[in-house]
Structures are given as structure tokens and as C-alpha cells.
Amino acid sequence: MLTAELKAKWRKxxxxxxxxxxxxxxxxxNRKCVVFRCSAKNCKKREILRYLDTKDAGSTGNMRNHVKTCWGEEILVEADKAKDVDEGRKVTGSYRKNGSITASFEKSKNAQSKASFSYRQHTKTETRMRPFDIVKDRGFVCLMKTxxxxYYLPHPTTVARDVKQVFAKTxxxxxxxxxxxxxxxxxxxxxxxxxxxxxxxxVTVHFEHEGKLMSLLLDFIEIAKVRTCFYP
Ligand SMILES: [Zn+2]
Known part of the structure; x- marks a missing residue:
């Protein structure tokens, strides 16, 4: 049985x-130990044992080491800022729900600076390339600024103007x-x-230019759509 006295010690x-x-x-x-179970979704180790007959029965060293590898060092740093285990649970709970540690700290009084973008790296799906002409797309902005x-991002009209200029010159x-x-x-x-x-x-063109073979793309058309000819 777990005594309330023992539990009261686990406030970190x-x-x-x-x-x-x-x-x-x-x-x-047959040694007596407390079995702590990691609450990460995909934890492989799961159990952290703490033998009660050792001097360092109160040590959280192996817990910290496990959290570093299982949850990541960054969220451990955030949780350490919490005043106790209850506040810490808000951090871990929010992380499990949103995958974001900043979400839980945005409204926190303890937040030292304003959190705008997550420090968590994007997942493969989130990183998938987006078309260049939607520079104001929320997902794209988040991808670039995280x-x-x-990080400087141009306005869509700036990109459109640049593309036109490059095209005209080329x-x-x-x-x-x-x-x-x-x-x-x-x-x-x-x-x-x-x-x-x-x-x-x-449509491509191939010719000799200053002794070298040149190959250029003149036009690229989607068939069955309106044909736009760039080189009349
Ligand atoms: Zn774990």
C-alpha cells in the first residue's frame, strides 16, 4: 500500500x-520498490523502479534521465519551471494533447517571455512543401518561422512582382x-x-551558342486547357 506520507514527498x-x-x-x-510508470504514449521502457532500501531512495536522477530520452530535454526544462507536480502535469498534459509545450505556457504567469511559435520540431507531414505563392498561408508561415x-517572409504581391520581373527579363x-x-x-x-x-x-529549343550546346524550355502547356504561348 502507498502511504499518504510517501506520496506527499513526490511533489517535484x-x-x-x-x-x-x-x-x-x-x-x-524480493526487495521493496516503488514502480513509477512513464505516461508518454509511446514509451518503450515504461517502468522506473525505485528501491526503498537504498540511500538514494529519494533521488530522481534515473527518472530525469528517462524523461530526457523519452519526452525530450526541452519539455523537461519547461516542466522544471513549474512550482510543483500539479503545475507540471499541466505541461505534460498539454504536450500530450497538442504536442506543443508553448501552448501550456502562453497563459502561465511564470512565462518569462511571450511564446509565439513552438520550439518543437515539425513532423514529416508538417514539413511537406507548400506552393511558393502562398507565403501568407498560416501553415507555411508557421513552418518558416518555427x-x-x-524570419523575413515577403508579402504575396512582392513575390508575384518578382516572378513577373524575372520572367520578363528571362x-x-x-x-x-x-x-x-x-x-x-x-x-x-x-x-x-x-x-x-x-x-x-x-516545347524545347536546342542550338549552339558560343561553341556550346544550349537547351532551353520555351513553353510548358497543360493539354486540354487554354494554351498560353510565352514565345510567339
Ligand atoms: Zn517513457
Whole structure:
């Protein structure tokens, strides 16, 4: 049986990472120990034993080591800021629910600085690339600013203007190159269907420029849609 007296000793925030009801069991050579169970969802070790007949029966060293590898050092640091196990449980609970340690500290009086983006690294799904022209998309902004909240992101109109400028300059250069070239100009069409069943055609040009073979893409068209010709 667990005595209230024993339980009262476990007030440190570190206990927040374990089930609130540890058990007293007799393990190895029938020695009496307290079995703490890690409350992380995917914990592989699960049990942390504390033998009561040793000098360091009150030590939380092996618990801390386990939490570091199981939950991550960063959340342990956050939990250590909590004043006791109850406040610590808010941190671990919120982390399990949202996967975010800042969520629990946003409203906390103890928060030293304002939390804006999580320190937790993105998962594979969250990191999946997003189209460049949606720079104001919430997910994209979060992806870019996480870990570096002051990262500069341009306004969508700035990106659109830049793309147009780059396109205009490139088109002029390609036109000049083709018009002032002495070699033969060979045009090709390459057509194919993408895995999502859309048909495309690419128009390429191949020629000799200053002794070197040049290959350029002139146009890229989705077939069965309005054709936009960039190089009339
Ligand atoms: Zn664990």
C-alpha cells in the first residue's frame, strides 16, 4: 500500500511525467520498490523502479534521465519551471494533447517571455512543401518561422512582382539569344501524362551558342486547357 506520507514527498515537477498512482512492488531478490510508470504514449521502457532500501531512495536522477530520452530535454526544462507536480502535469498534459509545450505556457504567469511559435520540431507531414505563392498561408508561415520567429517572409504581391520581373527579363534574354544566333535552331515537343492523369506538353529549343550546346524550355502547356504561348 502507498502511504499518504510517501506520496506527499513526490511533489517535484518531474513526477508529472509519470502516472499519478505508482505501485509498491517486490522485485529483484524480493526487495521493496516503488514502480513509477512513464505516461508518454509511446514509451518503450515504461517502468522506473525505485528501491526503498537504498540511500538514494529519494533521488530522481534515473527518472530525469528517462524523461530526457523519452519526452525530450526541452519539455523537461519547461516542466522544471513549474512550482510543483500539479503545475507540471499541466505541461505534460498539454504536450500530450497538442504536442506543443508553448501552448501550456502562453497563459502561465511564470512565462518569462511571450511564446509565439513552438520550439518543437515539425513532423514529416508538417514539413511537406507548400506552393511558393502562398507565403501568407498560416501553415507555411508557421513552418518558416518555427525556431526563428523573426524570419523575413515577403508579402504575396512582392513575390508575384518578382516572378513577373524575372520572367520578363528571362524572356527578353532568350529572345535575343535566339534571334542573334548563327547556328540552326532545333525545336522539340515532349508530351507526357503525370501520375495524377494530367497531360502536358513541353516545347524545347536546342542550338549552339558560343561553341556550346544550349537547351532551353520555351513553353510548358497543360493539354486540354487554354494554351498560353510565352514565345510567339
Ligand atoms: Zn517513457
Amino acid at each position: 515537477p518531474i513526477y508529472a511525467f509519470f502516472d499519478p498512482e505508482p505501485t509498491i512492488e517486490y522485485r529483484k531478490d 525556431g526563428r520567429p523573426h 524572356r527578353k534574354r532568350v529572345a535575343d539569344m535566339l534571334q542573334n544566333n548563327d547556328s540552326d535552331i532545333n525545336c522539340c515537343i515532349d508530351t507526357w501524362t503525370s501520375p495524377n492523369h494530367k497531360a502536358y506538353a513541353a
